[in-house]
Amino acid sequence: SELYHAQIHLYKHIYNFVSSMALKSAVELGIADAIHNHGKPMTLPELASSLKLHPSKVNILYRFLRLLTHNGFFAKTTVKSNGEEEETAYVLTPSSKLLVSGKSTCLSSVVKGALHPISLDLWGVSKKWFHEDKEQTLFECATGENYWDFLNKDSDYLSIFQDAMAADSRLFKLAIQENKHVFEGLESLVDVAGGTGGVAKLIHEAFPHIKCTVFDQPQVVGNLTGNENLNFVSGDMFKSVPSADAVLLKWVLHDWNDELSLKILKKSKEAISHKGKDGKVIIIDISIDDNSDDHGLTELQLEYDVVMLTMFLGKERTKKEWEKLIYDAGFSRYKITPICGFKSLIEVYP
Ligand SMILES: OCc1ccc2c(c1)OC[C@]1(O)c3cc4c(cc3O[C@H]21)OCO4
Numbered sequence: 001s002e003l004y005h006a007q008i009h010l011y012k013h014i015y016n017f018v019s020s021m022a023l024k025s026a027v028e029l030g031i032a033d034a035i036h037n038h039g040k041p042m043t044l045p046e047l048a049s050s051l052k053l054h055p056s057k058v059n060i061l062y063r064f065l066r067l068l069t070h071n072g073f074f075a076k077t078t079v080k081s082n083g084e085e086e087e088t089a090y091v092l093t094p095s096s097k098l099l100v101s102g103k104s105t106c107l108s109s110v111v112k113g114a115l116h117p118i119s120l121d122l123w124g125v126s127k128k129w130f131h132e133d134k135e136q137t138l139f140e141c142a143t144g145e146n147y148w149d150f151l152n153k154d155s156d157y158l159s160i161f162q163d164a165m166a167a168d169s170r171l172f173k174l175a176i177q178e179n180k181h182v183f184e185g186l187e188s189l190v191d192v193a194g195g196t197g198g199v200a201k202l203i204h205e206a207f208p209h210i211k212c213t214v215f216d217q218p219q220v221v222g223n224l225t226g227n228e229n230l231n232f233v234s235g236d237m238f239k240s241v242p243s244a245d246a247v248l249l250k251w252v253l254h255d256w257n258d259e260l261s262l263k264i265l266k267k268s269k270e271a272i273s274h275k276g277k278d279g280k281v282i283i284i285d286i287s288i289d290d291n292s293d294d295h296g297l298t299e300l301q302l303e304y305d306v307v308m309l310t311m312f313l314g315k316e317r318t319k320k321e322w323e324k325l326i327y328d329a330g331f332s333r334y335k336i337t338p339i340c341g342f343k344s345l346i347e348v349y350p
Contacts, residue, residue, distance in 0.1 A: 022067050024115045027108045031065075031074075032092060032099035041077045041089030065090060073099075104170045109163035114307075118150075118157050122310060138310035147311050169198045172250070172284070175339040176206050182282060182337075182347060183207050188244040190215050190271060192237050192264070193252045196224065203248075204230045213242055238263050241271035250284035255314040258325060265329035269350055280347050286316040287336055287344035300342050322346060 026032065034050045035042045042050070044065070048058045068074050073096045078086040092100070098107045113119065122142040129141040139147045151158050176183065183189070183203065187210065191200045194214035204212045211229050214221055218234040226232050233242050238260070241247060247268040253261045265281065272279025288301045301316055308314035317325065319336065326334050326348050337345045 019067065019071055020115055022064050022071075023073065024111055025064060026068055026073065026096075027099055027111045030101075031068075032096045032108075033101055035074070035090055035092055035096075036100045041079050041091050043079065043081065043087050043089045047090065104173070107167050107171070109160060109167045113160045113164035116157065116160060118154070119311075135313070137313050165195075166198060169202060171340055172199060173202045173206070175345070176202060179337060179339065179345060180206070182345060183210065183246075185278075186210050186245045188213070189246045189248055190233075190242050190244040191248045191250070192216075192241055192268065194248070194250075195220060197221075197226070197230065197232065199248070199250055200230060211244075213244060215242055237267060239267070241267045243271045243274055245272065245275050245279055247271050247281045248284070249281065252285075253283060253325075254285045254308050254316055255312045257313070257315070258321075261325055262329055265325065265331070265348075269330055272350065277350065280349050281331070283322075283346040283348060284339070284343060285346070286342060287322055287346065288316055288318040290318050290320065297342055304342075 029051050031047065031051070034047055038046065038050065044058060044062055047065075048055075048061055051061070053061060065074060069076060069090070072093055074090045075093050077089050077091055079089040081087045097103075098105055099111070100106060101108060122137075122139045125142045126138060129136075129138045132141065137147065139145075139150070143150060145153075151161055183206070186207070189200075189203060189210050190213040191197070191203075192215050194200050194216055197214040200212040200214045203210065208229065212231075214224075214226070214230070214232045215235060215237065216232075217236070221232040221234045224232040235242070249264065249268065253264065256264065268281045272281065286301050286304055288298065288305070292298050305316035308316060322336070323334070326346075331348045331350055334346055334348045337347075339345045
């Protein structure tokens with residue numbers, strides 16, 4: 001009946017966190033690594049002893065594996081142990097292959113970071129946040145601190161965050177390889193708010209002839225030196241952006257509201273104006289497709305939007321919102337290419 005379906009829907013959303021926490025436990029225990037290193041399907045006793053669990057914990061491990069297997073992180077098969085009866089064994093799936101450490105596709109640091117207590121505690125004050133009169137993030141409401149200031153004070157959490165950003169950048173490298181046409185023909189590129197140059201280095205490796213400039217605030221790049229084709233320039237992206245054939249804005253505009261994003265886009269347009277029609281701005285951010293029939297993908301994109309809102313007052317934009325922002329900034333056309341599963345690469349032309 002409708003009442004029963006509504007109850008299942010409601011309870012599922014109450015306990016969604018259990019699946020997140022089971023995933024976090026799997027990463028902390030190193031289950032994916034243990035199965036990967038075992039080199040073949042792994043039985044529960046083999047896994048438990050490899051993880052050095054106390055015998056009393058074997059059945060607990062089984063219950064976690066049952067949920068994680070149901071959620072598609074592991075798969076069951078059977079093995080013939082010492083020649084006779086068949087025994088259940090576990091293998092990795094594409095999702096848990098993203099948890100094998102040391103691989104360029106490893107996203108374990110994002111699991112640890114996004115589900116770290118510091119990333120979750122802010123939700124304790126959401127009622128207060130909704131009822132206060134000042135514009136601040138849920139994080140600031142909970143801690144009294146700006147997220148970025150806090151991050152730069154807590155070295156453990158900062159290194160987890162940096163590992164997570166680095167993990168995402170490594171996957172961006174695969175996206176660059178799949179979209180070489182976007183960068184071919186460029187002689188110069190400026191990575192606006194490019195931080196310490198992680199992404200610029202990836203582009204430089206893939207396209208050594210492109211002169212890459214990392215542009216960020218003085219306190220970020222002030223004392224960084226580059227080489228002949230990778231240099232660091234400090235400044236204020238709201239005032240002016242160094243000119244180049246292309247301006248890269250990766251995960252920048254989702255941290256800013258429309259008014260400030262418009263400013264950044266207009267400065268970026270000035271920066272590529274010497275190139276006329278051949279100049280371009282490359283935006284890497286989520287583009288929420290309003291008429292997508294992929295409910296799970298849209299759910300992830302909307303969850304990401306709320307995460308950006310609660311931590312940075314940032315936002316993820318829909319396709320229509322991108323179009324309005326791009327045209328308001330004076331650009332004439334754009335092209336959206338899906339990358340990395342749930343993000344998009346948006347090429348914007350004057
Ligand atoms: O725009 C940049 C940006 C991009 C992604 C993420 C950001 C910020 O913060 C929220 C987030 O969920 C998060 C929080 C974290 C973390 C990783 C992590 O991934 C997510 O490590 C420590 O805390």
